[in-house]
Amino acid sequence: MRHIQRFVNPLLLAAAMISPIIGAGCAARVQYYDTKFHDYHRWDPSESRAYQEYWYERGKQYREWTDLNEHEQREYWEWRHAHPWRY
Numbered sequence: 408m409r410h411i412q413r414f415v416n417p418l419l420l421a422a423a424m425i426s427p428i429i430g431a432g433c434a435a436r437v438q439y440y441d442t443k444f445h446d447y448h449r450w451d452p453s454e455s456r457a458y459q460e461y462w463y464e465r466g467k468q469y470r471e472w473t474d475l476n477e478h479e480q481r482e483y484w485e486w487r488h489a490h491p492w493r494y
Contacts, residue, residue, distance in 0.1 A: 441484040448487070461486050 437450040448454060450472075461483055462469045475483070 439480075441481075441488075443481055443484065444488055448484070457487060457490070458483065460490075 438447045439450060440447055458472065459469065472480070472483075
């Protein structure tokens with residue numbers, strides 16, 4: 408039993424140390440293509456703040472990006488291109 412535990416403990420420690428790095432790397436790579444302006448936008452914390460500001464300015468209830476249809480997403484990117492200096 409000690410022989411197995413000798414190998415399992417380092418593996419568990421390595422997995423615990425590597426998993427946050429892997430998770431952060433994936434989150435930083437989320438990008439969306441803006442069809443009107445033909446560019447990519449990386450969804451990061453500053454983009455999240457901009458998106459929340461977008462809903463606040465409209466006085467409407469916040470909706471998740473994935474719940475928007477294509478037309479609504481295009482409206483957001485138009486607003487975002489008009490407000491690049493904020494974020």
